[in-house]
Structure formats: C-alpha cells, structure tokens
Amino acid sequence: SLGIRPDVLTYTAIISGFCQISDMVEAGKLFHEMVSRGLEPDSFTFTELINGYCKAGQMKDAFMVHNHMILAGCSPNVVTYTTLIDGLCKEGDLDSANDLIHEMWKIGLQP
Structure with a gap:
C-alpha cells in the first residue's frame, strides 16, 4: 500500500518463515509470485525452499526446486x-544420497 516492492531478500525471509512452520503451500506460492514479478531467486532462496x-x-x-535452480543458472x-x-537419508533412500555425494565430488564440492 506504500508502493514499496519486496526484493529477493524480503521474499526469501518470508519463504523461510513459511518453511519453518512447514507451510510449503504458502512457501511455494510466494516463490512463484517472486519469480513472476521478475525477481531472480539466489542460492539462499532455492536452498531455503529445498530445505x-x-x-x-x-x-x-x-x-x-533443485532442477529449477540449475536451469536458472x-x-x-x-x-x-x-x-x-x-x-x-531420512526417507531411507541411501542409494540416491550416495549418488548425490558422488555428484558433489564430481563438481568439486566436499560434503
């Protein structure tokens, strides 16, 4: 109402809040609103939503979201x-977890 537009940092903070209370519907809606307004999520935004x-x-x-992150550069x-x-790991999918560890090593990241 004051003509102030939220930036990526503002959106990320609110998305993080929704994630903390496990309201992933609202977190997802807010993420899509942010993108539709032409704001580019950063690695922190993507990681908060993934978390x-x-x-x-x-x-x-x-x-x-991980794939969207990569496609967004x-x-x-x-x-x-x-x-x-x-x-x-919490889902019991240890094979996929192990695959991701190897993917990290391939791109030079240390778990």
Whole structure:
C-alpha cells in the first residue's frame, strides 16, 4: 500500500518463515509470485525452499526446486547438497544420497 516492492531478500525471509512452520503451500506460492514479478531467486532462496520440502518429506518437490535452480543458472552449493542428502537419508533412500555425494565430488564440492 506504500508502493514499496519486496526484493529477493524480503521474499526469501518470508519463504523461510513459511518453511519453518512447514507451510510449503504458502512457501511455494510466494516463490512463484517472486519469480513472476521478475525477481531472480539466489542460492539462499532455492536452498531455503529445498530445505522446507525436505523437512516436510516432500523429496519430489525438493528435487523439482533443485532442477529449477540449475536451469536458472544458480549453482547448488554444499548446503544445498547436504540438505538434499539429509532428506534422502531420512526417507531411507541411501542409494540416491550416495549418488548425490558422488555428484558433489564430481563438481568439486566436499560434503
């Protein structure tokens, strides 16, 4: 109402808040709103959303965000990968977790 537009940092903070209370529907909506307004998520934004989906046990959604991150030209970092690995381990998918560890090594990241 004051003509102030939220920036990436503002959106990320609110997305993070929704993720912390496990409201992934609202976190996802806000993420899509941010992108539709022409703002480019950074690695922190993507990783916060991935973390929220992992904690909610929504690994398919976490990997969709991971793929979006890569397609957007934003490189996943150690935190992104360890978040996904942790989520996979909690789901009991140790083979996929191991695959991600090897993927990290291939691109020069140390878990």
